Amino acid sequence: MRLNGTGELLSGHEYPATSGELIDAYGDTLIEHQDGSESLGAVLGRTGAETFDSANEAYETLQAGVGHEAVGRRYYSDRDAPSVGENGPDPVSF
Template identity: 35%
Template sequence: MTNDNPAENAADDQLGTLDSILETHQYPTTTDDLIAEHGEFEVQSQDGETTLRELLEPIDDETYDSADEVQNRILRLLHR
């Protein structure tokens, strides 16, 4: 089965392994929970590699209901 959603395909391409980790994470979840469980995971940013912790710590604690919500948030943070 293929994914015909361009936004989700872009997230898959950019987040790679993190996508799989987020898919298996328990939801709802919060920014603080994600940092506690996956904060040391490295993602590619425009400036090189950064950890999920470094990316998420500056934002307020938010609640996410799905992996898609987290992926979209991370992608927005990576591209600002």
């Protein structure tokens, strides 16, 4: 998944840096995905207060923190059955 050049943006920042510092510097930057967009600040805000030692660490946190709208069909897997206690949509055959 690509996040609209945020990797390059974060690479230009001095580390270590806190999530608050990154939000202050780049929080209004929009991350666009297939079902809309969200701000970098909103994504980092969900992860809580963290200190990043590198741009790569901050970028990986962004990738893990984007909303479900950015990752395709929810609950879709063509390989795995639902886990015990998990309720997903009914299987659909294409």
